[in-house]
Amino acid sequence: MSAIVFAGARRVYDLPSRRVVALESFDLSIAEKEFVVIVGPSGCGKTTCLRLAAGFDFPSSGEVNVGGQKVTGPGPDRAVVFQHFALFPWKTVHDNIALGLRNAGVPAAERERRIESALKLMNLESAARAFPHQLSGGMQQRVAIARATVLDPAVLLMDEPFGALDAQTRVVMQEELVRLARVNPRTVLFITHSVEEAIYLADRVVVMTRAPGRIKEIIAVKALREQEGWDTLPKIEDVMDQPSFVQLRTHVWRSLRDEQVPSE
Amino acid sequence: MPGRRGLIAAASLLGLALLWAWATSPFGPVSPERFPSPPLVGAAFLQIATTGFAGATLPRQVLTSLGLVIEGFLVAASSGTALGLAMGWNRRFAAFVNPVFQLLRPIPPLAWIPLVILWLGLGNAAKVLVIWFAAFVPAVINAETGVREIPGALLEAARMLGTPRHRLLVEVVVPAAAPMIFTGLRLCLQATWTTLVAAELVGSFYGLGHVLSEAQQDIYPGMIFVGMAAIGVCGWLTTAVLGWVERRLLGWHASARPAHA
Numbered sequence: 248m249s250a251i252v253f254a255g256a257r258r259v260y261d262l263p264s265r266r267v268v269a270l271e272s273f274d275l276s277i278a279e280k281e282f283v284v285i286v287g288p289s290g291c292g293k294t295t296c297l298r299l300a301a302g303f304d305f306p307s308s309g310e311v312n313v314g315g316q317k318v319t320g321p322g323p324d325r326a327v328v329f330q331h332f333a334l335f336p337w338k339t340v341h342d343n344i345a346l347g348l349r350n351a352g353v354p355a356a357e358r359e360r361r362i363e364s365a366l367k368l369m370n371l372e373s374a375a376r377a378f379p380h381q382l383s384g385g386m387q388q389r390v391a392i393a394r395a396t397v398l399d400p401a402v403l404l405m406d407e408p409f410g411a412l413d414a415q416t417r418v419v420m421q422e423e424l425v426r427l428a429r430v431n432p433r434t435v436l437f438i439t440h441s442v443e444e445a446i447y448l449a450d451r452v453v454v455m456t457r458a459p460g461r462i463k464e465i466i467a468v469k470a471l472r473e474q475e476g477w478d479t480l481p482k483i484e485d486v487m488d489q490p491s492f493v494q495l496r497t498h499v500w501r502s503l504r505d506e507q508v509p510s511e
Numbered sequence: 512m513p514g515r516r517g518l519i520a521a522a523s524l525l526g527l528a529l530l531w532a533w534a535t536s537p538f539g540p541v542s543p544e545r546f547p548s549p550p551l552v553g554a555a556f557l558q559i560a561t562t563g564f565a566g567a568t569l570p571r572q573v574l575t576s577l578g579l580v581i582e583g584f585l586v587a588a589s590s591g592t593a594l595g596l597a598m599g600w601n602r603r604f605a606a607f608v609n610p611v612f613q614l615l616r617p618i619p620p621l622a623w624i625p626l627v628i629l630w631l632g633l634g635n636a637a638k639v640l641v642i643w644f645a646a647f648v649p650a651v652i653n654a655e656t657g658v659r660e661i662p663g664a665l666l667e668a669a670r671m672l673g674t675p676r677h678r679l680l681v682e683v684v685v686p687a688a689a690p691m692i693f694t695g696l697r698l699c700l701q702a703t704w705t706t707l708v709a710a711e712l713v714g715s716f717y718g719l720g721h722v723l724s725e726a727q728q729d730i731y732p733g734m735i736f737v738g739m740a741a742i743g744v745c746g747w748l749t750t751a752v753l754g755w756v757e758r759r760l761l762g763w764h765a766s767a768r769p770a771h772a
């Protein structure tokens with residue numbers, strides 16, 4: 248059974264001055280525990296697509312199903328990591344992570360245990376009592392990831408989660424996410440602008456056309472990755488040096504390049 | 512550095528006092544009969560502190576007004592903030608309430624006094640209502656704006672984490688709007704003090720507003736000054752208390768500010 252299914256999803260925004268088609272005949276089936284990464288030019292509808300799966304927004308026509316059910320609103324089964332973190336500034340790191348567990352009615356002892364292990368996993372133990380504004384961007388992002396993963400959601404939706412990070416932190420987070428994804432695979436829909444990031448993380452990479460966004464091409468990475476043994480390499484730069492990786496990167500690059508709007 | 516700021520504040524007050532003493536002295540340009548000199552104000556202060564003025568000594572006048580202000584503030588702040596939160600949360604409710612609200616806003620609190628007396632008589636409730644007309648407005652406006660300006664992503668994050676709709680108010684809406692709510696409360700408190708004199712025109716036996724009205728009738732500038740100074744000091748004290756509460760509750764926000772500045 249597929250975990251996330253977009254069936255002819257289309258989203259139109261009717262603005263006073265004009266009509267914006269944000270997403271057009273979007274068909275995509277994401278299998279259970281599959282890691283799918285979407286890349287595409289700015290404004291092509293990536294965020295729109297993720298918001299439909301999250302239940303923050305609904306298709307103008309077509310359907311979006313998660314776990315065999317039509318999406319009718321957000322819920323803790325589909326945890327979201329927002330592009331700009333969206334941490335609660337009045338809550339400490341600990342309390343930000345605790346909210347979802349409290350809502351789920353997890354008993355206090357168990358709750359503390361899970362928060363503690365989430366903090367440890369994200370290397371945040373020393374920051375538990377800090378407020379978000381006292382943390383670096385990288386730490387805030389790790390809190391946002393901890394807040395989403397502590398619920399052990401069936402589906403994880405991530406909108407350019409590493410976009411705001413510096414190159415070094417980004418690499419660490421990417422390696423961390425790959426480690427998590429291979430140890431404890433779950434269904435992930437991940438958006439990025441980085442081709443390397445997409446190929447490094449994904450089981451499949453979805454390339455979108457420029458607006459109105461459609462699917463241009465879907466590239467299977469998983470079989471190649473396993474065949475070439477990328478997962479046995481501990482460092483991202485070792486993976487990125489593999490001829491198989493370079494070849495795929497060039498392919499995705501070209502595909503994306505064709506979609507850039509010519510500058511006026 | 513609070514020490515230096517305190518020093519500057521003291522210097523400013525001292526400068527004002529010296530200017531005043533000089534201006535109303537025989538060498539200055541102002542006649543003490545029009546603008547009371549420090550000795551005249553001192554004498555008025557001594558009078559109200561010992562034998563009393565307008566029915567009682569100073570502590571009783573101050574406590575009466577302070578009680579009225581606290582009562583008026585609590586009523587105006589709670590009702591205004593609640594109304595503002597509801598208006599910010601529900602656009603349709605805001606659209607429904609707004610016309611009435613905009614119509615009532617420009618009416619000076621003083622204009623309500625005859626009607627208020629007709630409705631509520633001359634008791635405390637009438638005075639609180641006069642204060643309410645002026646003081647609830649900033650509480651409404653700021654709470655409403657505070658809710659309107661909550662980043663959508665925070666509400667989405669809360670819902671994604673499974674927060675039930677009825678819990679959103681306490682989990683997100685109130686804390687996210689709290690900095691604006693407190694701005695409203697500060698303005699609300701200010702409005703409460705500035706409406707005090709008007710409120711105490713409604714059948715008062717004691718109070719600083721009452722002192723001012725009596726001093727006006729007696730053409731007693733020294734006492735008018737004492738009444739004004741007492742209101743100034745009390746207003747400053749209550750504002751300081753509110754500021755202390757705000758810093759306690761919004762520690763996360765106050766310290767977040769420099770990063771945005």
Ligand SMILES: Nc1ncnc2c1ncn2[C@@H]1O[C@H](COP(=O)(O)OP(=O)(O)OP(=O)(O)O)[C@@H](O)[C@H]1O
Pocket residue numbers: 260262267268269287288289290291292293294295296458
């Ligand atoms: N709430 C909205 N109202 C009107 N138009 C919108 C709204 N949200 C998105 N759009 C439009 O829909 C299109 C797709 O937006 P979307 O945010 O999905 O793009 P994106 O691929 O995520 O872009 P980026 O890479 O820059 O984040 C854009 O043209 C955008 O202007």
Ligand SMILES: [Mg+2]
Pocket residue numbers: 293294295406
């Ligand atoms: Mg986007």
